[in-house]
Amino acid sequence: MANETAFTSDDALASAHRTLQTELAELQHLDARLDERFSQAVAMLLACTGRVAVTGIGKSGHIARKISATFASTGSPSYFVHAAEAAHGDLGMITGDDIIIAISYSGSSPEMATILPIARRLGSKIIGICGNRYSELASLSDIFLDVGVTREACPLNLAPTSSTTVTLALGDALAIACLEARGFGKSDFARSHPGGALGRRLLTHVRDVMRQGDELPIVGPDTPMQKVLEEMTGKRMGMTVIADQTRKPLGIFTDGDLRRLIMQRGDIRPITAGQVMTPHPRTISPEALAAEAAAVMEQQKLSTMLVVNQEQTLVGALHMHDLMDAKVI
Template sequence: MEKLPLPEPGAMLASAHRSFATEIAGLQALDARLDDTFERAVAMVLGCQGRIVVTGIGKSGHIAKKIAATLASTGTPAFFMHGAEAIHGDLGMLTRQDIVLAISYSGAAHELLTILSVVKRMGARLISITGNPQSELARSADLHLDAHVAQEACPLNLAPTASTTAALVLGDAIAVACLEARGFSREDFARSHPGGALGRRLLTLVRDVMRQGDALPVVHTGTPIPEALVEMSSKGMGMTIVVDDQRLPVGIFTDGDLRRLIARHGDIRRLTVADGMSRNPKSVAPGALAVEAATLMDAGRLNQMLVLDDAGLLLGALHMHDLLAAKVI
């Protein structure tokens, strides 16, 4: 392969700036053109009793796929239907309750025009996004959104660049407007992303990751230090919970408490955990988000935290390692 000459210093950076400027100008012009047609389109989507079926071909098809994914993940049931596959059987996906969102910058994509009659005959509604309001696709739609740009970022004004960005932003704007209208929350978002980091952070509760039952290190206030150390070592939490005769937690005895006790007394064999425990330990409710517990532990520079119910009864305990293992931090 022939080796290409190196560009002049700064030439590629200048090209990037030109691309950015062209696409930003296209978006600014699009923003200035927005009117109540956009609001009517959002109202149509919000009132849809079926799904939003986003379709396109070529580069517009890639944009359509992303818009469908954004709608679906933000509370608007949607899926992508490839324009070419639609005319070879995938139109069977449609129902009369659906809304088709068709994207074609020219508004003349053969595949999309071919499905128009089927969509109309079925009774489904059509929203189009094109760069040509006079195109057949624009004129046939129930609503048309104008995504015209004056110039592509491509210096030949051929490769879809600024125009695909405009269509993408319009789709994002519809998704966000619907999200806000529905009061879609972070918790709602997490439920549709259970496998992602946000899902883990917003769906994992303290009770899901806390240690409980026989896994808890527990001793009474009168327990000698050597016995308490055995309990601490066997449970691997770097501490033991200290309870009174009613099994209510009154403190914890940690590795740090042990070091401080040795520094004060030297020989600690005859002492009990009550002599060195940290009283009034921090606690969290089992129904709290695990990420909230992590925030509390981080703020207090704690490695462990107790889990108590509303009556103050001991239910479990958290270690920072548990939160790391659950990938909530």
């Protein structure tokens, strides 16, 4: 084994560049040889009435699992089947309505040779992905996609590196083509990722995070300042809404307004809410996305925003902290 101390920082960088350049060249070769078979594979996937079963073993199995996950998160229901486990019972997961994407770089995996003929008898269509067009896997496939590489990035040309990168990229290309054909959008993606940041931004509406009912600080325009302060203190939103008897907002009075009022007037006891409110407060619909409210509040430097329905009746209020607690921002 080579002396590791002789491997310098420059050597490490040179190795990384060789690896990346080798894999990039193989990706470019794949891009250049894509043909009608790729389009046929996409058409087959789009016509699938079942699910996309992706199978492989060894390094190809790891790639197959990732490709299946990409399909599942981009609008094509999919699951991974380990080729060896399929030969020992898991083949029962596959139905005749499913399409199988079978991955084996050599194309001579004995596990594939065992399970694919049975799957064909079930009625499953097979998309074979391998590096040998004359292999058994290619002959068992309805559509064969070639991921052959001229060289692995491994300097020994042994460890699957370029070949796994090319296979993964081809799987991504299939999944994204299906995504685009289906018109799969951000909201669809969010529904399959509800726990992620994008899911929260695209699935959380104002109505989900707004304060409402008894939590809302509301006073009438004739309310004396002492009562206004009691309402603001009790509801802890840093403001109160001034509304008429039909709950239509007339204005808003904030902690900042209170400080400025005290500095200007001193004795504020004779003043009523309607005299010092800020009229025409910014409002938003409860059906709007919370992310939309956050963008407006950040742009206009608002700490709170009122929520009104189609009749312009007050139904809630948002505080910036509410959006932060919901992890929308």
